[in-house]
Amino acid sequence: MRPSKRDLILDAALRVVARDGVTAVTYESVAEEAGLTKGGLVYHFPSRETLLTALQEHLADQWEANLTNAAGKPVDQLTDRERDVAYARVAATSADHAELLLILEASTTPELAAPWTRLMNIWTPPTPTKAPLTDDEATRIIARLAADGLWLYDTITGIPMSSEVRAELGERIANLVNPNHSGA
Incomplete structure (x- = not known):
């Protein structure tokens, strides 16, 4: 096609x-x-604004397709943990320069951030609003932060990480939230 x-x-x-x-x-x-x-x-x-908004939606749609593919089924059929595992696996890919620049641009404009906010609200754990956290809340947030850090690493540091190391780290992050983890 x-x-x-x-x-x-x-x-x-x-x-x-x-x-x-x-x-x-x-x-x-x-x-x-x-x-x-x-x-x-x-x-x-x-307008240029409609193009920039469409770019954000295009990237968020690509992320969502990758997340659904990693999970093996639609988000509405997943448990919280299955969503967390899919997120960790997809975040094991490195951010590219354009993606990072556009996400940074979206962080300052609510209209541009809307596709990302929608995606994160569906696929990632909610940010707790008060302490103390339950063990489950803490583990899920730590896994999300680790996955985000892995995603950013190459682009932020300029130090490439091999795809094999990246994939292993993604699996280890996924194992944090996977109740049937092997302990990698």
């Missing part, structure tokens, strides 16, 4: 972000990257 023009545009915009940053996302830069006219871009995204 041929990718839609909309997806081609979003993938082109991601390449622009990866190469030149979020501020470089203009109709001109994305149209050139996608091999389209500016008018073709405006047809799908009537």
Whole structure:
């Protein structure tokens, strides 16, 4: 099946972000990257803001597809622990530069953050509002923080981690919340 023009545009915009940053996302830069006219871009995204919002939704949808794939079934059929395990496994992949820049951009704008907020509310444990935490709450939050740290590691430090080490660490994080863990 041929990718839609909309997806081609979003993938082109991601390449622009990866190469030149979020501020470089203009109709001109994305149209050139996608091999389209500016008018073709405006047809799908009537403003730069709609393009940036669509980029956030596109990335969040990719994350959700990866999470569902890792879990093996839809989120509404999963236990909390199964969601936590899927999250740890997906976070074992490294953040790419564009993804990180867009997520940072979303953190300052509620409209851009909405797809991520929705995704996190479905797939990750709620942040406790008061102490003391139960052992289960603490374990789930620690696993989430460890998974997020693993996801960020290469991009933040500039020190690549092998995919084998990354996968093993992801499994060890998953084992923190998996009641049937092997103790890796």
